[in-house]
Amino acid sequence: MARTTQKKQGATKRGAETRTRIVEAAIEVVAEQGARKFSLDAVAQKAGISKGGLLYNFPTKAALMTAMVARHVDGFSRHFQEERERFASEGHPDPLMRGYLETFRFHLCRKSRPPSGFLAAIAEAPELLDPVREQNAKLMQTIREGCKDPGFAMMTFLTLEGIRHARLFDVDEMSDAETLAVIDRLIALTDRGSVGDTGARTAPQPG
Known part of the structure; x- marks a missing residue:
């Protein structure tokens, strides 16, 4: 039970860290390229994750x-x-x-x-x-x-x-x-x- 709880907590922490990294990458993309050129592909590349991983967190x-x-x-x-x-x-x-x-x-x-x-x-x-x-x-x-x-x-x-x-x-x-x-x-x-x-x-x- 304790091990299962630790795994869930670890997954939650990693998920939060991933979302934070995505948001920070998005802010950088907008700052560099402007909101008109803002795209999920650019954010995924900046964050170093797949587009599927980005869409999992932000559909x-x-x-x-x-x-x-x-x-x-x-x-x-x-x-x-x-x-x-x-x-x-x-x-x-x-x-x-x-x-x-x-x-x-x-x-x-x-x-x-x-x-x-x-x-x-x-x-x-x-x-x-x-x-x-x-x-x-x-x-x-x-x-x-x-x-x-x-x-x-x-x-x-x-x-x-x-x-x-x-x-x-x-x-x-x-x-x-x-x-x-x-x-x-x-x-x-x-x-x-x-x-x-x-x-x-x-x-x-x-x-």
């Missing part, structure tokens, strides 16, 4: 791309939690939003822009955005329940989402320096612990 291109988006979301969420805990330990007046701003600043302004063709992939497979929707829903609930100033927090969230989507649609006319200046201004306001007379301190609840 469709959409399933693989969803896993890629989920990996990005998970990485962002882990980084956000680390930053939130760090600012809380330092006694920041609003560690949630300060941590979110720091995480957003790092991921958006210190890393590459969204890969070319990603919008086309989303149009073909809207479920790619499911992990993003889940992340945003959790964040909004956290803002409603845990922010010192939910109204300012929502304003900040919408500002950052505007920056993110302008870059995704490739219609942003701001330089990286200008974008950083906006984010740093929001950080400065958050560090003050108050944004002045902003009106109601309670965020509206969804209808």
Whole structure:
């Protein structure tokens, strides 16, 4: 019985490692070739496995791309939690939003822009955005329940989402320096612990 359990655990671990290797290979392929030229054959070659092995783990291109988006979301969420805990330990007046701003600043302004063709992939497979929707829903609930100033927090969230989507649609006319200046201004306001007379301190609840 113990040997059977160990075999199952070993198989599960190997399967997880294989899926991780495939997702990492897919991210590299998109970074090198763009989403328009993204193919399962290219990913299999990059990962060093057969196409059949890839399809066993990810039966469709959409399933693989969803896993890629989920990996990005998970990485962002882990980084956000680390930053939130760090600012809380330092006694920041609003560690949630300060941590979110720091995480957003790092991921958006210190890393590459969204890969070319990603919008086309989303149009073909809207479920790619499911992990993003889940992340945003959790964040909004956290803002409603845990922010010192939910109204300012929502304003900040919408500002950052505007920056993110302008870059995704490739219609942003701001330089990286200008974008950083906006984010740093929001950080400065958050560090003050108050944004002045902003009106109601309670965020509206969804209808």
